[in-house]
Amino acid sequence: MTNSTHDEMIVVKNVNHQFKKQAEDLPVLKNINLKIAKNEFVCVIGPSGSGKSTLLKILAGYLIPSSGSCEMHGKKIIAPDVTRGVVFQSPTLYPWLTVRRNIEYGPRIRKEDATVIREKSQAYIEKVGLADFEESHTYELSGGMKQRVALARTLINEPELILMDEPFSALDAITRMSMQTLIRNLWQDSQQTIFLITHDIEEALKLGTRIIVMSKRPGQIEVDKKIDFSRKILSDPSYLLEEDQEFHEHKIEFSKLLSK
Numbered sequence: 001m002t003n004s005t006h007d008e009m010i011v012v013k014n015v016n017h018q019f020k021k022q023a024e025d026l027p028v029l030k031n032i033n034l035k036i037a038k039n040e041f042v043c044v045i046g047p048s049g050s051g052k053s054t055l056l057k058i059l060a061g062y063l064i065p066s067s068g069s070c071e072m073h074g075k076k077i078i079a080p081d082v083t084r085g086v087v088f089q090s091p092t093l094y095p096w097l098t099v100r101r102n103i104e105y106g107p108r109i110r111k112e113d114a115t116v117i118r119e120k121s122q123a124y125i126e127k128v129g130l131a132d133f134e135e136s137h138t139y140e141l142s143g144g145m146k147q148r149v150a151l152a153r154t155l156i157n158e159p160e161l162i163l164m165d166e167p168f169s170a171l172d173a174i175t176r177m178s179m180q181t182l183i184r185n186l187w188q189d190s191q192q193t194i195f196l197i198t199h200d201i202e203e204a205l206k207l208g209t210r211i212i213v214m215s216k217r218p219g220q221i222e223v224d225k226k227i228d229f230s231r232k233i234l235s236d237p238s239y240l241l242e243e244d245q246e247f248h249e250h251k252i253e254f255s256k257l258l259s260k
Helices: 003-007 052-060 099-103 105-109 114-127 143-155 173-190 201-207 229-235 245-258
Strands: 008-021 024-037 041-045 067-072 084-087 161-165 193-197 210-214 221-226
Touching (some): 008 052, 024 052, 024 193, 041 052, 052 084, 052 161, 052 193, 099 105, 099 114, 099 143, 105 114, 114 143, 143 173, 193 201, 201 229, 201 245, 221 245
Parallel strands (some): 041 193, 084 161, 161 193
Antiparallel strands (some): 008 067
């Protein structure tokens, strides 16, 4: 077995999916073939209705494809699993619980050791910059802070794959940039694998090690391209993305694809 095969975490084979709409089938995904390796940061862009969120839900185990298969480490994905964490656009937090209790929810449900849970929650509270807010209730927080709680609540379960469905789209520009920096740094530190959906081409270029462009419905993979701007940002403090001509060329390329 080659190293590339050994590193494959997710394998999607010939996936098609359609939804029932009244008496007709509404095709959403068509012939999706995709492999995702450990520690990749895959960003998916495409027009509305191209099946991006449907693909994410199949990877999460929320949906079973109409045909084809989706596997993780050679086993079919047929249901949600703690090895795959999901962060949605709107944080689905429990307003009656504190920040800490929201973050600790998963390990508490699994009845993990209380001391270990407290140590882990404190570590993630600090990692996402919420050290002064652990006893606050989530209804007291800003949108960006709520997303930090949602991210920490996912990370504490230590999933191998983090699935993110436009997690920063509802945030203001400054908060969004801060969250992009946070998730890039967490990804570098954790060596986890991230699959992120976005409508923002710049966001995809800034974060991803690989960009997938979906076509109009029924969604197909039009482009699957490796990029390295995120690694450049992480490895060189003096690197300025805005001055990189290749960044602007990719931005124009993907803009043209999405405007077809």
